[in-house]
Amino acid sequence: MKRLNGIAASQGIAIGPAFVYRPEPLAFKEQIIQNPPAEINRLIQAVEAVQTMLIALEEYTQQAIGESEAKIFEVHRMFLADPAFADEIKAIIEQEKLNAEAAVDRVSTELMEQFSAIDDEYFRQRAVDIKDVAQRLIRQLLGLEETTLASLKFPSIIIANDLTPSDTASLNRDMALGLCTEIGSSTSHTAILARSLGTPAVVGIGKLEISSGTTVIIDGQSGELIIDPDAETLAEYQTRQQARQRIRSREIALAQQPAITTDGHQVEVVANIGSVVEAEQALKMGAEGVGLLRTEFLFLQGDTLPSEEEQYRIYRAIADVFQQLPLIVRTLDVGGDKDIPSIDLAVEQNPMLGQRAIRLCLARPEIFQTQLRAILRAGHERNVKIMFPLIGSEEELHQALEQLELAKADLRARNLPHAEKPDVGIMIEVPSAAVLADVLAPQVDFFSIGTNDLAQYTLAVDRTNETVAHLADPLHPAVIRLIHLVIQAAHRHNKWVGLCGEMAGSPQAVPLLLGLGLDEFSMAAASVPSVKALLRTLSKMQAQEIAQRCLELPSLQRVRDFLQNSPVSAAA
Numbered sequence: 415m416k417r418l419n420g421i422a423a424s425q426g427i428a429i430g431p432a433f434v435y436r437p438e439p440l441a442f443k444e445q446i447i448q449n450p451p452a453e454i455n456r457l458i459q460a461v462e463a464v465q466t467m468l469i470a471l472e473e474y475t476q477q478a479i480g481e482s483e484a485k486i487f488e489v490h491r492m493f494l495a496d497p498a499f500a501d502e503i504k505a506i507i508e509q510e511k512l513n514a515e516a517a518v519d520r521v522s523t524e525l526m527e528q529f530s531a532i533d534d535e536y537f538r539q540r541a542v543d544i545k546d547v548a549q550r551l552i553r554q555l556l557g558l559e560e561t562t563l564a565s566l567k568f569p570s571i572i573i574a575n576d577l578t579p580s581d582t583a584s585l586n587r588d589m590a591l592g593l594c595t596e597i598g599s600s601t602s603h604t605a606i607l608a609r610s611l612g613t614p615a616v617v618g619i620g621k622l623e624i625s626s627g628t629t630v631i632i633d634g635q636s637g638e639l640i641i642d643p644d645a646e647t648l649a650e651y652q653t654r655q656q657a658r659q660r661i662r663s664r665e666i667a668l669a670q671q672p673a674i675t676t677d678g679h680q681v682e683v684v685a686n687i688g689s690v691v692e693a694e695q696a697l698k699m700g701a702e703g704v705g706l707l708r709t710e711f712l713f714l715q716g717d718t719l720p721s722e723e724e725q726y727r728i729y730r731a732i733a734d735v736f737q738q739l740p741l742i743v744r745t746l747d748v749g750g751d752k753d754i755p756s757i758d759l760a761v762e763q764n765p766m767l768g769q770r771a772i773r774l775c776l777a778r779p780e781i782f783q784t785q786l787r788a789i790l791r792a793g794h795e796r797n798v799k800i801m802f803p804l805i806g807s808e809e810e811l812h813q814a815l816e817q818l819e820l821a822k823a824d825l826r827a828r829n830l831p832h833a834e835k836p837d838v839g840i841m842i843e844v845p846s847a848a849v850l851a852d853v854l855a856p857q858v859d860f861f862s863i864g865t866n867d868l869a870q871y872t873l874a875v876d877r878t879n880e881t882v883a884h885l886a887d888p889l890h891p892a893v894i895r896l897i898h899l900v901i902q903a904a905h906r907h908n909k910w911v912g913l914c915g916e917m918a919g920s921p922q923a924v925p926l927l928l929g930l931g932l933d934e935f936s937m938a939a940a941s942v943p944s945v946k947a948l949l950r951t952l953s954k955m956q957a958q959e960i961a962q963r964c965l966e967l968p969s970l971q972r973v974r975d976f977l978q979n980s981p982v983s984a985a986a
């Protein structure tokens with residue numbers, strides 16, 4: 415048995431076999447072959463093997479997950495069975511005497527390019543499917559094992575160096591009992607994803623030597639990974655896991671009830687989401703709306719930018735899920751650590767201090783305008799609010815507001831129905847904006863504090879640099895004082911304040927934030943039931959005392975110790 419410590423990234427206990435995910439790039443060369451008929455035979459056999467594999471995956475998915483999820487494999491099988499595809503590959507092998515791997519690669523790349531060029535989400539998705547099938551086929555030709563997360567067939571704990579957005583897009587989510595990564599911080603992509611799925615996770619565990627199939631335990635509370643536990647440890651964790659599941663069931667049963675403190679204050683609990691599926695889950699988990707729609711997800715797929723129509727359709731589908739509940743759509747926040755293939759981002763020395771989020775949108779108004787028009791259209795007769803990320807000055811806010819007016823004028827000219835006066839807010843995630851909160855508050859409808867970035871920029875810590883990321887802790891007294899300042903300034907101007915950084919879903923931070931006067935808590939959907947349950951046990955008056963005490967404490971450690979031992983947290 416071995417115990418390792420990492421960063422607790424998503425609550426819960428997971429016990430199961432490890433699935434070690436170490437994808438290797440498909441390495442093959444273009445080669446001239448001597449015997450084209452033999453090469454064609456090799457191709458035919460590989461196609462048959464992949465067909466068998468796809469049938470198995472389809473059957474398995476149908477039973478374990480659902481009919482509609484299994485459909486994708488049927489599409490892949492049909493594609494592979496299309497004689498036009500195979501004939502083209504065979505022609506290249508025969509005429510150019512090229513090896514099968516290179517021929518498959520060439521034909522599929524050409525097809526993908528053709529499909530990607532069509533301005534329609536359906537065809538773009540087909541390009542992704544072609545890539546999937548082609549990779550599977552090449553892998554088979556090379557005699558390599560399947561290593562995408564989509565091929566995960568047993569409930570397992572995924573162990574990886576890190577997971578990229580494209581890895582997790584193909585993740586068979588029902589098979590992921592837990593996640594553990596060698597690198598990463600509590601605000602890294604894997605951590606945010608794990609929380610949104612409600613999957614226990616530990617990140618930043620360091621280099622791991624472990625093989626697939628080994629039994630492991632993930633403790634998402636303490637940040638521990640236990641490899642090959644002894645019988646006693648296993649039994650202890652199984653008991654803890656069952657107890658947690660009982661509490662969780664009770665919390666979920668009450669999730670649709672409001673979060674009212676013991677002294678009668680109602681607090682809004684909403685979700686951070688990044689897709690239509692997550693919107694539906696959020697509603698089921700009792701979210702009273704969306705405090706942060708991360709629109710980046712739309713820009714991460716494919717090599718071309720999503721059109722106004724595509725964006726509109728997806729924003730509208732999400733707005734339809736929430737009807738009159740608030741849906742705060744954050745405008746594009748890329749750059750920094752979020753690289754996207756469809757925008758040619760400059761290579762920067764300090765990307766976190768570079769052209770990210772609103773700065774990029776203001777520099778590329780065509781991208782910004784398309785998105786603003788789509789959001790405004792989705793907001794017609796819905797409760798859609800617009801939020802600008804990373805605002806650092808009044809000038810930036812003015813420029814963003816001007817862009818919004820331009821987008822409205824355009825829609826008016828085109829006679830397209832849209833929201834004429836949606837609420838507009840800004841994220842407070844740059845210290846300059848926090849300090850200037852009293853200047854900015856009268857000019858917007860709301861603030862939402864982004865503590866992931868506010869901690870990063872206040873404490874001069876790159877949140878993606880695993881050697882220092884743990885220092886970007888929003889419980890640092892400097893960050894707490896800024897949050898206090900922002901809430902006070904907004905309330906003086908009768909504006910409400912939300913918080914959509916990971917801090918809002920942290921049980922330790924909730925009493926403090928309630929006491930500071932936060933109006934809206936926005937978090938991963940899976941955390942909504944437990945945070946609502948916690949808020950119902952708190953009194954606002956008691957929370958105010960906690961907040962007052964934290965504002966006087968000099969160091970992060972003292973704040974942590976105090977919150978750990980405060981009577982409210984103990985009760986929770």
Ligand code: PEP
Pocket residue numbers: 601706708747843863864865866867868914915916
């Ligand atoms: C934040 O910075 O707190 C935030 C919610 O935005 P993101 O994590 O997407 O940068």
Ligand code: MG
Pocket residue numbers: 803843864866867
């Ligand atoms: Mg941010």
